[in-house]
Amino acid sequence: MNPGPAQVNLPPSLEACRITALPPAAYYIADFITEEEEEAILHKVETAPKARWRQLTHRRLQTWPSDLVKDTLLDARPLPDWLENPVVSRILSIPLSDGEPNIFAGSPHLRPNHVLINEYPPNTGIMPHKDGGAYYPVVCTVSLGSSLCLNLHKNKEDGALDPELVWRILQEPRSLLITTADLYSEYLHGIEPVSVDVNLSERSIANWNLLRSPSLYKDGVNQRETRTSLTYRDVLKVSKLGNKLGPMFKRL
Numbered sequence: 001m002n003p004g005p006a007q008v009n010l011p012p013s014l015e016a017c018r019i020t021a022l023p024p025a026a027y028y029i030a031d032f033i034t035e036e037e038e039e040a041i042l043h044k045v046e047t048a049p050k051a052r053w054r055q056l057t058h059r060r061l062q063t064w065p066s067d068l069v070k071d072t073l074l075d076a077r078p079l080p081d082w083l084e085n086p087v088v089s090r091i092l093s094i095p096l097s098d099g100e101p102n103i104f105a106g107s108p109h110l111r112p113n114h115v116l117i118n119e120y121p122p123n124t125g126i127m128p129h130k131d132g133g134a135y136y137p138v139v140c141t142v143s144l145g146s147s148l149c150l151n152l153h154k155n156k157e158d159g160a161l162d163p164e165l166v167w168r169i170l171q172e173p174r175s176l177l178i179t180t181a182d183l184y185s186e187y188l189h190g191i192e193p194v195s196v197d198v199n200l201s202e203r204s205i206a207n208w209n210l211l212r213s214p215s216l217y218k219d220g221v222n223q224r225e226t227r228t229s230l231t232y233r234d235v236l237k238v239s240k241l242g243n244k245l246g247p248m249f250k251r252l
């Protein structure tokens with residue numbers, strides 16, 4: 001495993017970088033990968049074969065090693081090295097708290113086996129949603145290229161269609177955000193389709209004290225550029241047929 005250049009200074013445990021303003025549980029590591037690693041990953045994303053991209057109305061995405069079919073991962077190949085290292089090895093190297101195992105120690109495959117790559121140009125977002133039952137309830141998101149706010153919502157008591165915005169998390173480039181437990185199961189998350197995030201302050205941003213560069217946002221504003229996210233999760237069900245599928249069933 002490659003621990004990477006010395007520039008990253010990982011916390012001794014996730015507990016040390018917990019977003020304490022939020023219900024259980026979210027963790028934010030501002031400097032999770034280096035600028036060189038960010039550039040290398042973005043290059044791999046951008047030069048992936050065209051067939052890897054799925055174009056939605058405003059956003060495009062890639063899934064590795066493949067899409068899910070009925071909540072099941074059919075393609076059981078391991079993640080390619082550029083998605084595995086340094087991200088997965090680093091996630092697995094951090095204990096939950098002193099002397100405890102890492103956050104995937106209780107998951108069926110003991111590690112993330114699936115990565116969703118989403119690209120958000122300015123003015124694009126994702127509707128508030130929950131991630132559902134296909135995954136072990138731990139989501140690890142690496143942000144690349146630009147900062148933006150992830151909004152956390154709760155359903156309104158009266159069952160209204162619009163969930164209520166309750167917190168915002170600012171995700172800087174090269175950061176890692178981990179959400180789990182109630183934040184995974186009880187709350188919705190989404191990204192507003194705006195070109196500027198506004199009203200950023202210590203009071204409105206849950207992870208303000210964990211940011212790399214809070215001074216960049218002292219005017220309360222974040223001008224968005226294209227932000228690419230890598231979402232790492234452990235898909236609970238993996239098809240036993242996966243390894244035997246012929247190349248016809250696989251995307252490159």
Ligand SMILES: O=C(O)CCC(=O)C(=O)O
Binds near residue numbers: 126150
């Ligand atoms: O890009 C992100 O940070 C969020 C993506 C997301 O919520 C999802 O893919 O389920």
Ligand SMILES: [Fe+2]
Binds near residue numbers: 129130131189
């Ligand atoms: Fe999601």
